[in-house]
Amino acid sequence: MKHLALLVSFLFTLPFLQAQAPPAITDFRLDGDARQSGADCITLTPDYQWASGSIWYKKAISLNASFEMELRVMLGCKDQEGADGMVFVFHPYAERTGYRGEGMGFAGLDPAIGIEIDTWQNEHLGDPWQDHIAILRDGSVFHGFNLAGPNRIANIEDCREHDLNIQWSADSKTLSVRIDGKLVITLQRDLVKTIFRGRDKVYWGVTSATGNYNNRQAVCFEKLDFELVEELPVLELQGQKVRELMRGEFITLDHIQFESGGSNLTPASRQELDELAKIMHEHPNMDLDIIGHTDNEGSATTNLSLSEKRSRAVAEYLKRKGISPKRMNPRGLGEKYPRSSNDTRSGRMRNRRVQLRLIEPIA
Incomplete structure (x- = not known):
C-alpha cells in the first residue's frame, strides 16, 4: 500500500503564523501507547488489554473559520472480540486525555466535543450492537447525553483502512462526518456559544483505548485544512x-x-x-x-x-x-x-x- 504524503494546507489571518513547510508527525504530541507507524500514520493502541493512546495537534484552531480533515482510520482486525474505538476530540485545553476502556480517552473532558467511532457494545451506555458513530459532548460517553446519534455503520473492524472526512462549516454551524464517502452523521449547532462557553479557540486530537477486549487502532493523515491561532496555554490546574x-x-x-x-x-x-x-x-x-x-x-x-x-x-x-x-x-x-x-x-x-x-x- 503506498503512503500518501502528509499534506496540510492552512488558512491564516495572521501572517506571522504562516507555515513555511508542510507539517509532519512531529507537529503532534503523542501520549500513552501512541506510536508513529509509517510516514503519515500513528498507531493509537496496540492490540492488548487496557491500552490507551492519544495524539494532539500542537496548535489551536479557530471555530470561527470552516475546516476540513481527510484521514484514514484503522479500527483493527478483530470483529466480535474487538474494542473499544476512537474519538476525535475538540477541547479548549492542551494535552489532556480522559478515562480509558469504554471512555476511549474522551470520558471526563469538559467542555468538549467528541466524534466517536465505537466498536463495542456497552449496553449500560445505550450502545447498539453494531459498530456505530455518535457526536458526544462534555466527556460523556452515555448515549442519552449525545448531541447526535448513535448511528449504526457497517463493520469497520475489517482489517482495512477506511476514509474519514470531517467538515465544519462556520457559516451554517454544521459539523458533518463521512466514512468511505458516505455521510454518516451531522450536527447543526453553535458550538462556541453552547458548548465552549464563548471560547472559539480549541485544540483537537484523537484518543483511543482498549479494555478487556482490544484491537490495533490507528489513524493516518492525508489533508488538514483549518485556521491556526496562537497557541493556548496548557491548563495548569491538573495532576x-x-x-x-x-x-x-x-x-x-x-x-x-x-x-x-x-x-x-x-x-x-x-x-x-x-x-x-x-x-x-x-x-x-x-x-x-x-x-x-x-x-x-x-x-x-x-x-x-x-x-x-x-x-x-x-x-x-x-x-x-x-x-x-x-x-x-x-x-x-x-x-x-x-x-x-x-x-x-x-x-x-x-x-x-x-x-x-x-x-x-x-x-
Missing part, C-alpha cells in the same frame, strides 16, 4: 496541583495573572478558574482561601489595596460560576511575603500572584 489542593496545601497557579497595575483577569486566568469552579462544585463541603500578593513596586499601602482587589476579583469570578461567597475567604497581604527577589523583572512577576487553598471548615 500534582490538584492533588496538593485536595490535601489542603497552598498552591500558586502562574496562569492566574492580571492586567498590569490592575485587577482585571487575563483569559488564561479565566480558564484556570473555570477548572477550579468545577472542582469546588464537585466538593461542596470545602471552602477556599484566596490570598493576593504583589511585588514591591509602589507604596506598601497601594500594594496592600491592590492585592485585596485581586483576591476579590478571583472570588467574584468564581461567584459568577455558581460558587457561594460564603465558601470563599479573599484577602490581600501586599508585598510582605515575596517568593523571589524583587531585584529582577522575572522575580517581581513571580511575586505578583494569588495563592489558593481548599479547606474543610470545622462543623
